[in-house]
Amino acid sequence: MTASPSTSRDMASSRIFETLKQDLIRGRFAAGEKLAISALKDHYRVGLSPLREALNRLAAYGLLEQVNQRGFRVPAMELEELDDIAGLRAQLECMALTQAFQAGDSEWESQVLAAHHRLRRADEHPEQVEEWEQAHLRFHRALLASCGSHWLLRFIEQLHDQFDRYRRLAPPNPAVRKALDRQHGELVELALSRDIRAARALLDDHIRLSHSVARGCCESPASDDDT
Amino acid sequence: MTASPSTSRDMASSRIFETLKQDLIRGRFAAGEKLAISALKDHYRVGLSPLREALNRLAAYGLLEQVNQRGFRVPAMELEELDDIAGLRAQLECMALTQAFQAGDSEWESQVLAAHHRLRRADEHPEQVEEWEQAHLRFHRALLASCGSHWLLRFIEQLHDQFDRYRRLAPPNPAVRKALDRQHGELVELALSRDIRAARALLDDHIRLSHSVARGCCESPASDDDT
DNA sequence: TTGAATTAAAAAATCGATTTTGTTGAGATG
DNA sequence: CATCTCAACAAAATCGATTTTTTAATTCAA
Incomplete structure (x- = not known):
């Protein structure tokens, strides 16, 4: 912290x-x-x-x-709402990404790299779920941080929290998780090369893929766990 | 009410x-x-x-x-933040407008017409500021209501409130006000004819124009008024 | 037997008082 | 003369008790 x-x-x-x-x-x-x-x-x-x-x-x-x-x-969980959240999240994050790429300086690049490094480290300890969750949130935050719009970032954070509420309930999918992790690295590369078009497409895919996982939240009988 | x-x-x-x-x-x-x-x-x-x-x-x-x-x-008022709010508001409302035009049924059309009628009525009583403000807010709400995204509408409402905080402090501009009022009517027509492209452009203009008025909030010595 | 009305129990909302924390200014110290 | 300390004060945050409202149970009449 x-x-x-x-x-x-x-x-x-x-x-x-x-x-x-x-x-x-x-x-x-x-x-x-x-x-x-x-x-x-x-x-x-x-x-x-x-x-x-x-x-x-x-x-x-x-x-x-x-x-x-x-x-x-506690609000009910409905697939319809998840779709709303994910769709809007994709649109707003792509919007922010574009602006972030345009306004980002070298300090931003450093922060993105640092956040990605911490995320990869957290990946190595699959038992510390909360550490990974935090690193993951921070990576996405860092990626968009330089977009220049306080309010856009605020809404994205709010949507991310809502989204995670669904995603965390869904059963894990190691294969997809691996693909998602790979995308994080690719996003960093595209950020450094300022390839807006490719990055937007990738981020959109990333959220869509995560969305498809999160949609599993309403099936399984919510096997509980942890502390 | x-x-x-x-x-x-x-x-x-x-x-x-x-x-x-x-x-x-x-x-x-x-x-x-x-x-x-x-x-x-x-x-x-x-x-x-x-x-x-x-x-x-x-x-x-x-x-x-x-x-x-x-x-x-009370949060400070900064031109920079107003620009952020207005810019994001324009983007989100145009987004919602597109979806509203695609999903809107005849009930939606009726509500838009009704809201516009109330707005015009409120226009006739310039002394009842609060009535007009409410009718105005409701017109814009009605226009986007059928967009289908709960969260998008929520954020737009929030931005609208923030925007109004600045706009209300700015000195009134009767000429611009007249132009803005005319745009409301044109928006209704474009809604009925489902002309998405033209309506987006008009709504964007509408917000931009209102933004230019609101930017006057930091100049005048805030001549107070009303109840 | 059903269903409306009453009331007892539970929960939420609110109040008034207390505790904690931040602020200010007088006096001491270098 | 500037700065630091510490007490007195003011304000915010929190607590415990009270009031209001909802929910559930039960009674009584049709």
Whole structure:
């Protein structure tokens, strides 16, 4: 983790927000589940006020739904919505990629290379899923970082989080995963050579391929795991 | 207002959220201003908990900034950001327009016509600014409503709110306003005839023109007005 | 037996008070 | 004279209790 230089310990509400956000993306809660607030309070060992503030933020972000006078629930997962998310993600990321290639300087190139290196390292430890997930997110972030549009990056991040919520539920597919990994390397090369056309096509393919994997999320009986 | 059939009175936090959202977009607070929470509490006559929940939602939505341990502040207004917002808005709305034209049925056509009619009616009462603003927002919403992408519409709405925050601060320009109004009518015609190419060009122009007006937000000494 | 009405239990939303943290300015120190 | 320290203050964040609303269970009448 590159962030938080010990000087800035943040509020309880921010901590619980991050924790809940990750748990929602990781699929720790069932889709459509109604969240029992006092149960969350006990489980995460936080007070009611910070917890409710975090829930409100998550609802505004789209990772929870707030129903009038009856609390919060985890959004349902529907293939139709996944298709929407993936399609829009492809369009927005291709848009950002073009701008990133046009505006990117050598500092950007370095960051992309560095992020890719960390991703490959994370690949070597398949047991540390969360490390890989973080490195993967950061690689895609680095690739588009120089696009110059704060709001575009913001929306892409939001879509990525939504997308991952589906993808993480889908059964892994080693063959496809290998192809996806290869594409990461190819994206780096195309970034360095500033081949916009080829890179757009590749990124579009990349998201499409990942999308096809994520679509498996609604089949398997969600074999649970981990900590 | 078409919503809320008396049966569903919503929570204090939702009410204060809507009120604050509107006040932020209308420019009732100075850009960069730090919000004094207890002052807000007194002014809006609400408790601390619902108020804080509303502030958290607004921060997640992008209409406020939350600073670590020192409360909330109104985001600064920068021309650079306005350009970002307007540019992205143009791209996303043109994207949505294309899809809306392809998927729109006769019900959609009716809604567009109806929304346009209300907008023209609102035009006749220049003193009721808020009525016009609402009708205007709803017209643009209706035009894209049939695009089929929940998330695209969501982002467009968010950008529209951000854009209006700048536009509302800019001095009015009756000549340009007239041109913009004319474009609304032309958009309706192009929608009915499904002329995607022309409509895209027109919508792009429309946003660009509105953008040029909004850019005046940083010059004038913000002569205040209304209620 | 069904179904509307009542009420008891549970959960969410809100309030008022407390704790924690950041800010300011007076006085001490170099 | 500038800078540092520390107390007093102000503001934000959090807690625990109360109020409001929903949900479920149960009763009573048709």
